[in-house]
Amino acid sequence: xxxxxxxxxxxxxxxxxxxxxxxxxxxxxxxxxxxxxxxxxxxxxxxxxxxxxxxxxxxxxxxxxxxxxxxxxxxxxxxxxxxxxxxxxxxxxxxxxxxxxxxxxxxxxxxxxxxxxxxxxxxxxxxxxxxxxxxxxxx
Amino acid sequence: xxxxxxxxxxxxxxxxxxxxxxxxxxxxxxxxxxxxxxxxxxxxxxxxxxxxxxxxxxxxxxxxxxxxxxxxxxxxxxxxxxxxxxxxxxxxxxxxxxxxxxxxxxxxxxxxxxxxxxxxxxxxxxxxxxxxxxxxxxx
DNA sequence: ATAATTGCAAAAGCTTTGCATGGCC
DNA sequence: GGCCATGCAAAGCTTTTGCAATTAT
Numbered sequence: 001x002x003x004x005x006x007x008x009x010x011x012x013x014x015x016x017x018x019x020x021x022x023x024x025x026x027x028x029x030x031x032x033x034x035x036x037x038x039x040x041x042x043x044x045x046x047x048x049x050x051x052x053x054x055x056x057x058x059x060x061x062x063x064x065x066x067x068x069x070x071x072x073x074x075x076x077x078x079x080x081x082x083x084x085x086x087x088x089x090x091x092x093x094x095x096x097x098x099x100x101x102x103x104x105x106x107x108x109x110x111x112x113x114x115x116x117x118x119x120x121x122x123x124x125x126x127x128x129x130x131x132x133x134x135x136x137x138x139x
Numbered sequence: 140x141x142x143x144x145x146x147x148x149x150x151x152x153x154x155x156x157x158x159x160x161x162x163x164x165x166x167x168x169x170x171x172x173x174x175x176x177x178x179x180x181x182x183x184x185x186x187x188x189x190x191x192x193x194x195x196x197x198x199x200x201x202x203x204x205x206x207x208x209x210x211x212x213x214x215x216x217x218x219x220x221x222x223x224x225x226x227x228x229x230x231x232x233x234x235x236x237x238x239x240x241x242x243x244x245x246x247x248x249x250x251x252x253x254x255x256x257x258x259x260x261x262x263x264x265x266x267x268x269x270x271x272x273x274x275x276x277x278x
Numbered sequence: 279a280t281a282a283t284t285g286c287a288a289a290a291g292c293t294t295t296g297c298a299t300g301g302c303c
Numbered sequence: 304g305g306c307c308a309t310g311c312a313a314a315g316c317t318t319t320t321g322c323a324a325t326t327a328t
Contacts, residue, residue: 016302018308037292052310057293059308073212073270078292091262100262107253114246123230123239126273131212134265155327157283176317191285196318198283216292217317 001029001083013066023048024059025068025083034072034080034090034099072099073131089130102132140168140222152205162187163198164207164222173211173219173229173238211238212270228269241271 006025010017027043028035035043037056044051060081063069072080072090080099089102111128145164149156166182167174174182176195183190199220202208211219211229219238228241250267 016307018302020309050310052312053292054294054311055309061294062308071214073214075210075212079216091259094265102259104257107257110249110253114249118243118246120230120241120271122276123271124274124276125271126233127271129270129272131268131270132259132262132264132266133268135263137261137263155282157327159284189285191287192317193286193319194284200319201283 001025009068013068015062015066019048020051020055021059021063023051024056025063028069028081028083034082036078036080038078040081074099087127087129089132091136092131092133093136094133095135098136100136102130140164148207152207154201154205158187159190159194160198160201162190163195164202167208167220167222173221175217175219177217179220213238226266226268228271230275231270231272232275233272234274237275239275241269 007017027040070082072082091100091102146156166179209221211221230239230241
């Protein structure tokens, strides 16, 4: 995702293009692994040391509201942000804070078919995500 | 879950039986719907107004560490606690804070069979949970 | 008896807010 | 020009921590 694409995305969503927004977006792509706000702020220190903490949170909220980012739930209660917008699942490491995306269209089809014929009583499903917990193999 | 059962559970896990621990356990069962620490503290006000906030958090940590409770992730970054220990999934309401348990053995078997024959590269699965987001039907 | 738990209050995160300043369209 | 976004610092909320006093075993 290059700068031009980021600018396009902002414009498409009727968001003003500011250097802060572009920089924050770039930082998230550079980090590439579900960064926390804290991670993003550290990353910004490198090239944009003057972006303030409050702005980072405000921009993240804006981007989430415009669905350019997704918030990822964590057990620790710290918010993390994910720029991958297509439906996908997450692999959570039991031992570290690592979180990876997991995409599997075949599996999604199985799930959808299952819930199509096994509707949940009193509940209208909008989206299904897996939290897959375990360990990354190091070899 | 009666008081006697709670006491048993604590003993079985080599935890000392204190009035605070029992009361907190009872509060969680009384609330019955993935309460936050805040919810638990309010509930305790009714019958045990002298249990301090710090103690509640410490007890919750202890119970989670002993696997008598499970932490539930939320998008808002607030921790919630669930006394249901069997493997189960969660239904998240898009519009309110409501979270319900969803158990489905048939579905669990399908998932397990799927990942048995479609192992994830470099990842050892320990547990799979669904986050099902949508709306509760009011009728 | 002794080791663990509680209570209290202070502090530590992380995140939000308000308002004046500055920048985008 | 007008409105929106930013910066800064202060405040908010939830959660954690330290230590002395108390309680369970």
